[in-house]
Amino acid sequence: MIRAAILGASGYVGGELMRLIAGHPAIKVGVAFGASSAGQPVSSVHPHLALAYASEHFARWDPKKLRGCDLILAALPHGETQRLADQLVAADLPIVDLGADFRLDSAEQFERWYGEPHARPDLLSTFVYGLPEFHREEIRGAARVAAPGCYPTAASLALRPLIEAGLVEPTGIIVDAASGVSGAGRGAGAGTHFCAVDGNFRAYGLLGHRHTAEMEMMTGASILFTPHLASLSRGILATCYAQARQPGDPLQVLRDAYANERFVHVGEMPPETKWAAGSNAAFLTARYDERTNRIISLAAIDNLGKGAAGQMIQCANLMLNLDEAAGLSTMGIYP
Ligand SMILES: NC(=O)C1=CN([C@@H]2O[C@H](COP(=O)(O)OP(=O)(O)OC[C@H]3O[C@@H](n4cnc5c(N)ncnc54)[C@H](OP(=O)(O)O)[C@@H]3O)[C@@H](O)[C@H]2O)C=CC1
Numbered sequence: 001m002i003r004a005a006i007l008g009a010s011g012y013v014g015g016e017l018m019r020l021i022a023g024h025p026a027i028k029v030g031v032a033f034g035a036s037s038a039g040q041p042v043s044s045v046h047p048h049l050a051l052a053y054a055s056e057h058f059a060r061w062d063p064k065k066l067r068g069c070d071l072i073l074a075a076l077p078h079g080e081t082q083r084l085a086d087q088l089v090a091a092d093l094p095i096v097d098l099g100a101d102f103r104l105d106s107a108e109q110f111e112r113w114y115g116e117p118h119a120r121p122d123l124l125s126t127f128v129y130g131l132p133e134f135h136r137e138e139i140r141g142a143a144r145v146a147a148p149g150c151y152p153t154a155a156s157l158a159l160r161p162l163i164e165a166g167l168v169e170p171t172g173i174i175v176d177a178a179s180g181v182s183g184a185g186r187g188a189g190a191g192t193h194f195c196a197v198d199g200n201f202r203a204y205g206l207l208g209h210r211h212t213a214e215m216e217m218m219t220g221a222s223i224l225f226t227p228h229l230a231s232l233s234r235g236i237l238a239t240c241y242a243q244a245r246q247p248g249d250p251l252q253v254l255r256d257a258y259a260n261e262r263f264v265h266v267g268e269m270p271p272e273t274k275w276a277a278g279s280n281a282a283f284l285t286a287r288y289d290e291r292t293n294r295i296i297s298l299a300a301i302d303n304l305g306k307g308a309a310g311q312m313i314q315c316a317n318l319m320l321n322l323d324e325a326a327g328l329s330t331m332g333i334y335p
């Protein structure tokens with residue numbers, strides 16, 4: 001078995017990683033690092049994992065504990081992977097990082113969108129962007145992968161084939177996307193407290209959400225992105241609008257683009273977040289509106305699945321030459 005070291009194991013993504021790994025045929029948890037949770041039983045933070053991890057505890061960070069591990073899965077707050085970079089590089093293990101530290105292709109872009117200088121610009125080019133549907137071959141041979149954020153995964157899957165096919169204008173594309181509250185992590189704040197979310201729906205991050213940069217990097221288009229917070233635990237629904245450039249059926253373009261993809265389903269029905277809940281699946285549809293000459297393209301994913309832990313496992317499977325779908329489900333939990 002491949003032994004994975006999980007950094008940020010006590011977070012929401014870390015918990016989902018541990019859940020997926022418990023059902024993975026070739027990977028097991030070698031060490032599960034926490035920060036404030038170090039020393040606590042896994043089951044005290046993730047009670048739903050109590051049967052799978054009956055006696056495991058979160059470990060305090062110590063690079064020596066990486067010895068005997070074969071893979072690093074990092075789900076840390078932004079900036080933390082940069083901070084640990086020397087120790088992680090010294091460990092010389094394949095790594096999938098879900099933080100934003102190594103996703104963008106330049107230190108300038110990172111500073112512009114994250115408001116701080118990049119601590120390790122020298123390492124940026126050593127990471128491959130981990131969206132397997134577009135970068136499968138680079139990921140297969142990679143030692144370091146930076147997995148995308150949840151909103152960019154949904155928007156890129158919905159838009160990129162349409163842009164590549166020349167069907168839509170690559171300027172002024174609008175992405176409206178709503179996320180479940182787990183997208184904000186485990187630590188509830190004033191904006192993610194039950195009272196702020198229950199029976200509520202709101203936009204945030206107007207004009208400046210950092211995921212705009214990743215979407216633009218992935219599509220080559222200019223994008224106006226507005227995220228919304230929905231009263232859901234899990235799920236992202238991205239609704240994307242673009243000016244049509246030439247005649248063509250966007251649904252057929254998506255169908256052709258993803259015909260061989262095991263985690264992307266393109267269908268007639270407008271996708272729903274619940275279809276993807278708990279899985280690594282993405283559900284897409286698209287239409288051309290003759291009246292406005294616009295194309296609408298939608299994607300639904302689980303932000304913790306294809307938007308985070310599922311995607312990390314999919315990337316790790318590719319890096320380790322395992323079956324790409326090992327340990328991953330294509331089916332949501334419904335109703
Ligand atoms: N939630 C989501 O849907 C998605 C999240 N991401 C990204 O994944 C990462 C993790 O997200 P998520 O699980 O939601 O976050 P959480 O806030 O739920 O978890 C954060 C984790 O990081 C640990 N941690 C906090 N501070 C430090 C530190 N200074 N050094 C080391 N470890 C630390 C926490 O440990 P402890 O609790 O023990 O203190 C916890 O295990 C973030 O970068 C996030 O932006 C990306 C895509 C989707």
Ligand SMILES: CC(=O)N[C@@H](CCC(=O)OP(=O)(O)O)C(=O)O
Pocket residue numbers: 098099100148149150151179180181182183184211227229
């Ligand atoms: C609902 C919610 O708050 N979502 C987060 C995005 C999810 C995420 O953590 O993505 P990154 O890894 O790129 O930060 C946000 O808007 O900041």
